[in-house]
Amino acid sequence: MGLISSLRMTLIALGTKLYEVVEGKAKILAPDPSAYSREGKYDPSWAPVFYNPKMTFNRDASVIAVSLLSPKSILDSMSATGIRGIRYNLESVSPDETIFNDKNPAAITLLRINVERNGLKNYKITQLDANVAMHQFKVDFTDVDPFGSPSPFTLGAVASTRRGGVIALTATDLAPLEGSSRASCFRKYGVRTSKLSYSKEAGLRILLGKVVRDAALFERGVVPLFSFYKEYYYRLFVKLEPGAKRADKSLQELGTMYECTKCGYIFLDTDPCIRSCPLCGGSLLSSGPAWTGSINDEVFLDKMRSVLEKFSYLKSYSELSYLLNLLKNENKYKLYYNLSVIASKLRTNMRPIHKVLECLGDASRTHFNNVGIKTSREFKEVVECLKSSY
Ligand SMILES: C[S@@+](CC[C@H](N)C(=O)[O-])C[C@H]1O[C@@H](n2cnc3c(N)ncnc32)[C@H](O)[C@@H]1O
Numbered sequence: 031m032g033l034i035s036s037l038r039m040t041l042i043a044l045g046t047k048l049y050e051v052v053e054g055k056a057k058i059l060a061p062d063p064s065a066y067s068r069e070g071k072y073d074p075s076w077a078p079v080f081y082n083p084k085m086t087f088n089r090d091a092s093v094i095a096v097s098l099l100s101p102k103s104i105l106d107s108m109s110a111t112g113i114r115g116i117r118y119n120l121e122s123v124s125p126d127e128t129i130f131n132d133k134n135p136a137a138i139t140l141l142r143i144n145v146e147r148n149g150l151k152n153y154k155i156t157q158l159d160a161n162v163a164m165h166q167f168k169v170d171f172t173d174v175d176p177f178g179s180p181s182p183f184t185l186g187a188v189a190s191t192r193r194g195g196v197i198a199l200t201a202t203d204l205a206p207l208e209g210s211s212r213a214s215c216f217r218k219y220g221v222r223t224s225k226l227s228y229s230k231e232a233g234l235r236i237l238l239g240k241v242v243r244d245a246a247l248f249e250r251g252v253v254p255l256f257s258f259y260k261e262y263y264y265r266l267f268v269k270l271e272p273g274a275k276r277a278d279k280s281l282q283e284l285g286t287m288y289e290c291t292k293c294g295y296i297f298l299d300t301d302p303c304i305r306s307c308p309l310c311g312g313s314l315l316s317s318g319p320a321w322t323g324s325i326n327d328e329v330f331l332d333k334m335r336s337v338l339e340k341f342s343y344l345k346s347y348s349e350l351s352y353l354l355n356l357l358k359n360e361n362k363y364k365l366y367y368n369l370s371v372i373a374s375k376l377r378t379n380m381r382p383i384h385k386v387l388e389c390l391g392d393a394s395r396t397h398f399n400n401v402g403i404k405t406s407r408e409f410k411e412v413v414e415c416l417k418s419s420y
Contacts, residue, residue: 047066049062053086054089055117055121056116078134095334096118105169108132127154129153133160161182168192176200188247195269196255199264206219221318227289228289230399232317233259234259238321243281249273252280285299286298288304291312292313293375298322302316335355335358360396370401372416380401390412
């Protein structure tokens with residue numbers, strides 16, 4: 031971009047109506063929503079630089095995760111106001127270098143101001159396409175926080191991350207991932223999908239599957255450290271382990287997610303061609319390839335829970351504590367049963383969930399769905415408990 035247009039963009043950014051936001055330990059300037067509202071509504075993408083207060087929980091959780099990773103170098107590949115990278119510096123770690131990048135020139139101007147305001151020292155700011163930045167820099171931790179799908183950036187994120195490093199991704203394209211936009215899911219994730227009753231978990235497993243396949247191209251295996259779903263997005267932290275063997279091992283953990291249309295039985299299998307329900311012979315919905323392994327690392331979750339106290343200043347502290355405990359409880363099981371779907375198949379009323387859990391014993395609620403449960407018990411026991419738990 032020429033000097034004139036860059037100055038023009040700078041002027042536009044300076045003319046942008048700003049307000050001060052305090053988030054965690056950062057104090058940043060962001061576009062004032064009141065100046066960009068339309069008919070009483072506001073979407074952060076209408077402002078010249080993107081800042082979404084509804085993503086604070088995502089950033090709070092990320093700050094805690096990054097504090098345990100202790101990366102020496104960070105690439106905040108889509109910085110916008112810079113809030114994420116700034117918070118990592120103020121609250122998580124003291125990296126030797128943080129690279130802030132955004133392709134939007136107004137964002138570059140604003141993040142320059144924000145980084146200075148927060149007293150950061152070791153940083154670099156670049157205005158590149160994220161994929162260019164990710165092929166240019168090598169770091170210990172790469173953050174990808176796009177509008178919509180992270181799919182066009184997963185390969186770049188693997189490329190930019192050193193051996194043993196970690197990538198974090200946000201995905202807000204729930205329609206393809208959860209199976210509502212099937213063509214889009216095939217286009218973006220290479221997955222033939224269906225709308226499954228446990229669609230919220232299915233979406234996360236599809237996304238992890240994509241990361242596994244892209245990591246394998248660089249001969250890296252994948253360990254999901256911390257993954258969750260919230261309202262309209264997924265957030266995941268994935269460790270990349272070097273070596274073709276590790277890549278192959280991760281690929282072996284890809285499989286297909288199934289659901290019987292007749293009885294409601296759900297299962298994961300590495301065989302992508304199962305046609306009928308192993309329990310009742312009914313026809314199956316399927317979705318894959320998807321990650322069939324653990325979506326959270328037990329040890330990492332425990333560490334997050336043990337450092338949480340240090341972050342008691344966060345507004346979302348209680349909510350984070352609740353999420354981390356729930357993730358730990360549900361981590362030993364695989365897919366969740368959607369009790370309302372099974373109840374309607376059985377033509378019975380939805381029983382109180384705590385009663386079903388009590389009846390099953392070895393079972394947990396899931397953060398994915400408030401009418402979902404995970405259990406090691408057999409499907410017939412879930413059905414019995416659902417029928418008998420008054
Ligand atoms: C969702 S916002 C990032 C929000 C920010 N990380 C935060 O936590 O507030 C996405 C940002 O990515 C930038 N962006 C979108 N596509 C990009 C690309 N291909 N390369 C670089 N930046 C991009 C946009 O300009 C926007 O600022």
